[in-house]
Amino acid sequence: MERFEIRGTAARRVPGDRRQAITGVNASGNLEVLVERVLPGNECVVEVATTITGFRDLWQAVIEDFFERCAPGGLRFSINDGGARPDVVTLRLMQGARLMEGGE
Amino acid sequence: MTEWQKQRSERKRRLEAASKYAKGKLVSPQDAKSLLEAVVRPGDRVCLEGDNQKQADFLADALASVEPARIHDLHLVQSGVVLQAHLDLFNRGIARRLDFSYSGPQSEAIARALAGGKIELGAVHTYIELFARYFMDLTPHVALIAAVAADPAGNLYTGPNTEDTPTIVEATAFKSGIVVAQANQVVEKLPRVDIPGDQVDFIVEADRPFYVEPLFTRDPGSITEAQILMAMMAIKGIYAKYGVRLLNHGIGFPTAAIELILPTYGEQLGLKGKVATHFALNPHPTLIPAIESGWVEQIHCFGGEVGMEDYVRERSDVYFTGHDGSLRSNRMMCQNAGLYACDMFIGSTLQIDLAGNSSTFTSGRIAGFGGAPNMGADARGRRHPSTPWLTAGREAVETSSALTRGRKLVVQVVETFGEKMVPNFVERLDSVAMADELKLALAPVMIYGDDVTHIVTEDGIANLLLCRNAAEREQAIRGIAGFTPVGRARHRKTVAALRARGVIQRPEDLGIDPLHAARHLLAAHSIEDLVSWSGGLYNPPSKFRNW
Numbered sequence: 001m002e003r004f005e006i007r008g009t010a011a012r013r014v015p016g017d018r019r020q021a022i023t024g025v026n027a028s029g030n031l032e033v034l035v036e037r038v039l040p041g042n043e044c045v046v047e048v049a050t051t052i053t054g055f056r057d058l059w060q061a062v063i064e065d066f067f068e069r070c071a072p073g074g075l076r077f078s079i080n081d082g083g084a085r086p087d088v089v090t091l092r093l094m095q096g097a098r099l100m101e102g103g104e
Numbered sequence: 105m106t107e108w109q110k111q112r113s114e115r116k117r118r119l120e121a122a123s124k125y126a127k128g129k130l131v132s133p134q135d136a137k138s139l140l141e142a143v144v145r146p147g148d149r150v151c152l153e154g155d156n157q158k159q160a161d162f163l164a165d166a167l168a169s170v171e172p173a174r175i176h177d178l179h180l181v182q183s184g185v186v187l188q189a190h191l192d193l194f195n196r197g198i199a200r201r202l203d204f205s206y207s208g209p210q211s212e213a214i215a216r217a218l219a220g221g222k223i224e225l226g227a228v229h230t231y232i233e234l235f236a237r238y239f240m241d242l243t244p245h246v247a248l249i250a251a252v253a254a255d256p257a258g259n260l261y262t263g264p265n266t267e268d269t270p271t272i273v274e275a276t277a278f279k280s281g282i283v284v285a286q287a288n289q290v291v292e293k294l295p296r297v298d299i300p301g302d303q304v305d306f307i308v309e310a311d312r313p314f315y316v317e318p319l320f321t322r323d324p325g326s327i328t329e330a331q332i333l334m335a336m337m338a339i340k341g342i343y344a345k346y347g348v349r350l351l352n353h354g355i356g357f358p359t360a361a362i363e364l365i366l367p368t369y370g371e372q373l374g375l376k377g378k379v380a381t382h383f384a385l386n387p388h389p390t391l392i393p394a395i396e397s398g399w400v401e402q403i404h405c406f407g408g409e410v411g412m413e414d415y416v417r418e419r420s421d422v423y424f425t426g427h428d429g430s431l432r433s434n435r436m437m438c439q440n441a442g443l444y445a446c447d448m449f450i451g452s453t454l455q456i457d458l459a460g461n462s463s464t465f466t467s468g469r470i471a472g473f474g475g476a477p478n479m480g481a482d483a484r485g486r487r488h489p490s491t492p493w494l495t496a497g498r499e500a501v502e503t504s505s506a507l508t509r510g511r512k513l514v515v516q517v518v519e520t521f522g523e524k525m526v527p528n529f530v531e532r533l534d535s536v537a538m539a540d541e542l543k544l545a546l547a548p549v550m551i552y553g554d555d556v557t558h559i560v561t562e563d564g565i566a567n568l569l570l571c572r573n574a575a576e577r578e579q580a581i582r583g584i585a586g587f588t589p590v591g592r593a594r595h596r597k598t599v600a601a602l603r604a605r606g607v608i609q610r611p612e613d614l615g616i617d618p619l620h621a622a623r624h625l626l627a628a629h630s631i632e633d634l635v636s637w638s639g640g641l642y643n644p645p646s647k648f649r650n651w
Contacts, residue, residue: 085521086587087562094618103619
């Protein structure tokens with residue numbers, strides 16, 4: 001198990017007043033993400049716990065791209081990863097951010 | 105004096121040699137080997153019928169058991185090299201040369217036999233390309249074919265799996281060749297005649313029904329959310345944009361996902377009747393919900409699909425059927441429909457390079473082409489206009505004129521990573537190195553980059569029609585290649601500019617909510633759901649019955 005966190009500053013604070021959301025499943029090739037509105041201003045962070053070690057650099061790229069594409073200011077994402085591919089990571093993070101905006 | 109009827113005399117000699125094993129046209133299964141030893145001669149071109157679906161497997165076994173001392177150096181000219189018996193022919197020295205189209209499960213074995221010098225490879229073809237050569241320089245001397253039933257006069261009933269048979273028989277029977285059919289049974293009266301008896305020389309009643317692979321059955325349970333996202337992008341960004349009504353789908357999971365969200369997502373977008381109404385397509389079980397929801401007007405099939413027989417029979421307004429009620433498929437005709445009458449091909453692949461060339465020939469695997477290169481190619485002989493065809497043609501040029509030709513939409517829908525995190529986007533196709541190693545004159549390419557109009561990944565759609573030069577094209581491809589090494593090496597500013605021009609569209613640019621890319625969007629979640637959509641008419645093969 002490898003754990004690390006990646007921080008960023010987003011271009012906006014995510015609107016809405018939902019406090020937390022959860023999406024995805026902790027299964028092989030998939031991941032579960034908990035999203036909480038706990039950070040001040042436009043800060044954002046993704047905490048990763050993954051069963052597959054040695055891909056820190058790839059996570060960094062995926063998460064930075066997500067920060068830029070989605071601007072999830074104010075949100076903390078906690079990922080429980082079962083070896084999801086990068087596209088699945090992006091999809092789950094986008095889904096998590098949308099839930100916090102009040103998407104169904 | 106020139107002798108002008110050598111072929112006819114040769115045919116007569118062979119028929120005479122074989123006559124002692126036949127009663128009329130009927131040969132008993134235990135005499136199959138002797139029959140073949142009588143009608144096949146060393147160096148013959150032989151077509152052993154088999155494609156990605158049906159197989160003349162009984163005759164394949166019989167041919168693989170002949171004495172190599174008597175019969176050798178055969179040149180196999182056939183759609184598929186799929187069975188162990190096909191490989192045995194080469195390993196035993198019965199056959200030496202090969203011209204084929206599809207290998208599927210034997211792709212690794214063929215690569216090994218080729219490297220080991222057991223196979224002398226002519227070329228890998230698309231189906232209709234090989235069929236075309238049957239009438240020019242690869243005419244079979246002997247064709248060994250498969251039928252569901254035969255009558256004593258030699259008439260054949262091929263049931264839903266007519267597939268390649270009429271084409272093979274046409275080329276062989278009308279050029280003084282010999283046609284031997286295996287039949288599941290011999291009956292007095294056939295439900296319908298697919299092949300007239302005077303084109304068939306011998307019938308062997310096989311000891312088992314010929315094998316058919318359910319190649320086009322995709323379990324909805326295995327479709328991922330990433331594939332659903334890609335399907336949504338394809339429907340909104342391509343089907344709806346161009347108004348594509350006449351099309352062909354590949355066999356991958358992404359196109360199965362498209363089929364399964366037509367009645368849900370497509371319905372929400374108000375596209376029913378406006379897109380995906382006519383198909384050149386096998387009877388895909390995953391299309392059942394769209395058919396039942398009234399989306400599909402007509403489907404012509406290359407071949408049959410195991411378990412779909414009763415469903416097709418009861419949906420004759422949609423499918424082509426014989427007067428007996430069952431499906432009539434025809435690979436030659438359907439490939440022609442795909443080439444000239446479809447406005448779009450959409451399918452998956454295993455590798456795409458920076459120019460958009462794609463191949464399923466990955467390291468150590470000679471997978472063959474099947475029909476995809478033909479479906480996925482612009483037909484330069486096309487002259488009839490349609491809105492999608494004209495729109496695509498005009499997008500491809502800076503200024504269109506009265507002489508601007510249309511373009512077929514050729515869409516590759518591919519996940520950025522394949523199994524075991526192998527990137528599907530590469531700087532150089534494996535097939536290029538393979539061509540070097542095996543000294544092939546031509547590197548195998550499934551679909552050439554200049555025929556591809558769009559690539560869809562989880563990352564977005566790249567519209568290659570709108571790219572004006574090779575550099576833009578490369579960045580458009582890198583721009584949707586996700587986090588593969590190819591994708592990460594993108595030039596960010598150029599990619600942003602391409603996105604601003606609409607060359608690249610992300611899901612958010614298409615107004616697609618990632619939350620909707622979920623399995624509940626699938627009209628069926630399992631094979632069992634498909635059975636229930638079909639009103640119990642779909643009868644899935646046992647390997648797909650998991651409930």
